[in-house]
Amino acid sequence: MSIKGTAHKYGDHVDTDVIIPARYLNTSDPAELAAHCMEDIDTEFLARRKPGDIIVAGKNFGCGSSREHAPIAIKHAGISCVIAGTFARIFYRNALNIGLPIIESEEAAAGIADGDEVEVDLEAGTVRNLTQGTEFGFAPLVGTAQDLVQAGGLKALAMKKLRK
């Protein structure tokens, strides 16, 4: 699967409270959640983002609350992929579970600026910064994390197990 879009760049420790503030957690509707995505860290984000765009951040992206509403809001805001130096572990799990592509790469995260055009090849394990003409490799997922992505998320993996 090839992913291509404009980068929206953020710093370290982007927490799930700023990705989707708790005042909007009185619903599970993906469209309503997406309508407030990144609201407390970047009020311009929703107006600027186009379908297929990519969020790029520093270390520990998605720290804090376990709210799955955070990756849901990002996915349904049309973001195709999140690239970060590192991810907080619950967000990482949640993203894999719901099928939001994520890439952990300190080099790629550091080598992409806000507004850069970025192309990602998940199978080949490459991130290309088309604006700067640079390329970064990333390690493939292993173990259950890989099974999850191949199955298309946790629900699909569980159904496979239940059918056995």
Add this chain to the structure above:
Amino acid sequence: MTITEKLLARAAGLDQVTPGQFVTCKLDLVLANDITAPLAIEAFSALGVAEVFDRDKIALVADHSTPNKDIKSAMQTKLMRGFARSNEITHYYEACGGGIEHIILPDKGLVLPGDVVIGADSHTCTYGALGAFSTGVGSTDAGVAMALGECWFRVPESIKFVYSGRLGKWVTGKDLILYTIGRIGVDGARYRAMEFCGPVIEALPMADRFTICNMAIEAGGKSGIIDPDQKALDWVSPRAHRRFEPLHSDPDAEYAQVHEWNAENIEPQVSFPHLPENARPLSEVGEIVIDQSVIGACTNGRLEDLQAAAEVLKGHKVAPGMRCIIIPGSHQIHLEATRSGLVETFLQAGCLVSTPTCGPCLGGHMGILAAGERAIATTNRNFVGRMGHTDSEVYLAGPYVAAASAIAGKICGPDDI
């Protein structure tokens, strides 16, 4: 092996595991709350199974928006309540007999030493204080676990934290964990199990141990854990309704890191906005005027925390204009605080006493901050906008400091009153 490795190995039916290994574990309890359960129920329903794996091993707790703050929240809770009824979930809690999930689950004996537990709430790591492996997950993990009764994990490396010496006056478990997060950072234990030990931990009451493990996630930890010693077993035994088998770390267990700190050098701590790692000793806080003090939450809403706050507040009045909001962690704690006169002490001092709720901790309700306002809180997070407006500020502290600050109208300790 460490206690964490042993717990995961046993629940996976293996003799041994090593960090980095992927395992699938049988679960002793699956938790969700009024915010995370609706999505978990959606995931569960999508699987098309006839019933939950074990109606006695699921806990559904309404606590975040409780009592429901608006119509949408009421609908979310109604959905969870309906699911609990139709699936005959044994442990459904709301209002009377309920309270904040991470306070009532241990209090009711639903988590025991030796258990492996997941919860769709990041502070599920609290139960490590009982010698259980417990970790926060998202709703889909919880929903699928309600069907399968199992969950996959990557076995974490462990970091050992050894606290020697003795705690100073007014220094609590909260101060130890804020100090710890201040030393290693909010991702200092990312993906790892934090094992807390040493003479200071051994001497700590259970309430403080819960507070410490509660905030393991604020250092990025997958879990926090404390050896289930005699004190823990004595606390658990009258509450337990089933058999349990504690496990302990081997003397030769391997740790990714070991930190050794002398508690004599640790003052009461205050974490500045907007990360829990911004911990400073009280003597270096300076002049911080506050509008609100919140005493409660899954971090510090236990009876011992309320007793600490009352010890400081007794005979004093909160500063003019101050909103000091006291939130007992459960209905039972509220009752005990009323019986023992704590509630009257709080009301006499000019505090507000709320029914149990997570409320202001996550900026939900019951004490939201306006732009430019500052709160001191015994809660666990001080991210941007956490308690309200993005231009408000939250300072984290223990109950002694939060109570003293309410009286002074600025951040200070009990000795400054």
